[in-house]
Amino acid sequence: MNDPERAMLLSVHPRFATAILAGSKTVEVRRQRVAAAPGTTVLLYATAPTMALVGMARIASVHVASPKEVWSAHRTQTGITRREYDAYMSGAAQASGLTLADPVSFNEPVTLRALRTKGTFHPPQSYRYMKGDDLRQVAEAGPVVVRALRGALGDLVPT
Numbered sequence: 001m002n003d004p005e006r007a008m009l010l011s012v013h014p015r016f017a018t019a020i021l022a023g024s025k026t027v028e029v030r031r032q033r034v035a036a037a038p039g040t041t042v043l044l045y046a047t048a049p050t051m052a053l054v055g056m057a058r059i060a061s062v063h064v065a066s067p068k069e070v071w072s073a074h075r076t077q078t079g080i081t082r083r084e085y086d087a088y089m090s091g092a093a094q095a096s097g098l099t100l101a102d103p104v105s106f107n108e109p110v111t112l113r114a115l116r117t118k119g120t121f122h123p124p125q126s127y128r129y130m131k132g133d134d135l136r137q138v139a140e141a142g143p144v145v146v147r148a149l150r151g152a153l154g155d156l157v158p159t
Contacts, residue, residue, distance in 0.1 A: 007041040007135060008059070010127045016079060017046040021055045021105045025079030027097045030126060031089060033064050034096040042100060043130070043138070045123045052109035053138070060101040070095040110142035117141065 012020070012028065019025035021044070040059040046052055063070055067089040071082070074097045078085065089095055115121040118140045130138065 007043055007130050008036055008127055009043045009045060009124060009130050009138075011045045011047055011123050011125065014046040014050045014054075017044050017050070017054050019079045020044060020057060020100055021103045023103060025077065026101070027074040027077040027079075027099050029070060029074070029078055029080075029085065029088070030096045030098065031092040031094075032096065032126070033094050034062055034098060034127070036062055036098070036129075038062075042098075046109070047123070050109070051112040051123075053106065053115070053142070054109045055103060055105040057100040057103040060099040063097040063099070064094060065097075067092050067095040070097045073097065074099075106142070108142065110138070115141045 010028065016025060016028070020028065036059050038059055038061055042057045042059060043053055044055045044057065046054045063073060065073075067085075071078075071085055071089075075082070075085075077099075078097075080088075112121070112123065115138060118137045121137065121141075
């Protein structure tokens, strides 16, 4: 069951953020088990050189299996080559394929600098979950985020 007061903050390279938001990359792969329920809101943080929240999506499903099984099931949806996948998964015993749906691009990306003006904000290496105060802090950093999050999370986010 989805926790309506929780969102995932997902760090991705700018090229992958662009592909997710364009709908050409629908599966994001991770080296560890991801235990996020379908329906979870995902905030996309594009890493350097962009360094900004650029949009959001929703987790439609999570496939946890061996790296080989995740590749076999989702290779055409990952937006990466087999060589890139193998290099990323080297040494991993498990992999997660997060199927993302309903991508929304923010008209104005919310920069790391803006996020930090509202408190301490540290983009995760991979991902982290955000609740209550963390989500309010992010929403206060940019009006575009407030509108998007209110649509996804309702009254949790201030107007």
